[in-house]
Amino acid sequence: MSSARNIVITGFMGSGKTTVGELLAQRLGREFVDMDRAIETRAGAPIRQIFARKGEAGFRELERTLALELALRRGLVVATGGGALIADDLREMFLQQCHVYCLDASKAELSSRLWDSRERPLAAGWEALYDARKAIYASIPRQVLTAGKTATMVAGEIAAREAGALYVKTPSGGYPIHIEAGILSRIGEEAASLGLDGQVAVITNETIAPLYGEALTRQLPNARMIALPDGEAHKTLATVAQVYDSLLEMGADRSTVIIALGGGVVGDTAGFVAATYMRGIPLLQAPTTLLSMVDSSVGGKVGVDLPQGKNLIGAFKQPRAVLIDPDVLATLPPLQWRCGMAEVIKHGLIAQPGLLNPELWQPEHAEELVRQAVQVKIDFVEIDPYEQGIRAHLNLGHTFGHAIEKVTGYAVPHGEAVAIGIVCAAKLSRNLSFITEAMVARIQKICWQIGLPTDIAVDRERWYAAMATDKKWQGGESRLIALKRIGEAAVVHGLSKETIMAVL
Ligand SMILES: NC(=O)c1ccc[n+]([C@@H]2O[C@H](COP(=O)([O-])OP(=O)(O)OC[C@H]3O[C@@H](n4cnc5c(N)ncnc54)[C@H](O)[C@@H]3O)[C@@H](O)[C@H]2O)c1
Ligand SMILES: [Zn+2]
Structure with a gap:
């Protein structure tokens, strides 16, 4: 058994705790415990029946006994029931003993997932429950935004954060910053967990294309590279318009992901394209200069210059993730x-x-x-x-x-x-x-x-x-x-x- 702290996945019902927990456990080679399933096994009855026979209080008691046992163990991935961490003392205990991640899903997303969940005893009237529990979930320090992400991506993000990725909280959620030597040369192995197994546009420049762009694009199953001319002089609306053309030509739609591979000029330009193409498509920043790693790739400011001045046109566009590979600094x-x-x-x-x-x-x-x-x-x-x-x-x-x-x-x-x-x-x-x-x-x-x-x-x-x-x-x-x-x-x-x- 691993001696590492348990990783606990919590969040509202329908946020994907079980699926994500299972995938994460597989990925990390850890034992997985789904609390609701474990309670059913112990009680020899489905949760629906436990509720019918013993009421919610009876169920919560079984849940509490299990939670206390799990908190004493190490090396597990645990998916909690939706209400398990609502009790202050249990939540405090888990927060102290384990790494707790809260899957953050919006009401709209949840409602589309919960419509047929008659199996869940509390699903009726779930909206009132959501409002009542929202603040408690939000108080958990490690949040994981699930919007637009597959369960594989969410599990990949938690694994990366366990391995030391940084995390930026934003008003609309947040994103991880993976800092890892060689991450760009191994990107193919992580394509699914980074959400890069669909159509990808790698936007870079003519200097970086032969150094890193071509190798990166080759590793992804359905990626095309767009190489801009190098230099601040090309951080313009004309360049942006050319990128729109290339995207249309490759059939890019709202699910296409842009990777901005380069310094601040590429990051700002490609980021602006991602903010505006079809009202916004997912963006990964892959900064290759020291400046772009420590400054421009984080914070969401994107934009281009006008003849009258620098950065006069722009937007706020939060990336889905930032991939920093310090190895590329060797050629800077x-x-x-x-x-x-x-x-x-x-x-x-x-x-x-x-x-x-x-x-x-x-x-x-x-x-x-x-x-x-x-x-x-x-x-x-x-x-x-x-x-x-x-x-x-x-x-x-x-x-x-x-x-x-x-x-x-x-x-x-x-x-x-x-x-x-x-x-x-x-x-x-x-x-x-x-x-x-x-x-x-x-x-x-x-x-x-x-x-x-x-x-x-x-x-x-x-x-x-x-x-x-x-x-x-x-x-x-x-x-x-x-x-x-x-x-x-x-x-x-x-x-x-x-x-x-x-x-x-
Ligand atoms: N959005 C923000 O918050 C923000 C913050 C600061 C700066 N910026 C913008 O960033 C831009 C400056 O970015 P920069 O300093 O990264 O310049 P840059 O993007 O022009 O890159 C500098 C040069 O290094 C080359 N290069 C990049 N990575 C390389 C690598 N690994 N190996 C070899 N060559 C490499 C580039 O091709 C380029 O010629 C400016 O346009 C500035 O306005 C934006
Ligand atoms: Zn500066």
């Missing part, structure tokens, strides 16, 4: 690595000082680096999914940086501009007496160690003027992110031009 050009590191340092400064440890920047620690850095993005987007408050902290250094990109006509790469911007923000924080001069020096040193610049010779007036057009400076009042200390940021409003110019 050094400049792109450094630029991604600027965002990693940003995440370190605003929330996770461990990321500032040079030991973690070594290629052999890429997986851990990405894991810690992406967790920061997850924490911020979970609290503020639509970017109305604290998510602004992720803009540390960015108002300074965007202005540099603008005044240099985008000759300075984004990550380099952000590094310079972070140092400006650090100096500003020092001038506001939040951090010490020694901290500023430390941040500068970190940038140099990575090979990132910390200042630039541009006209200060033009630089400031470009900052003042930032869309986040509402009503002309300055709005910048400063560091309260290493590991915590804050929004500062209404600083004077002199205060800001002093750190440029």
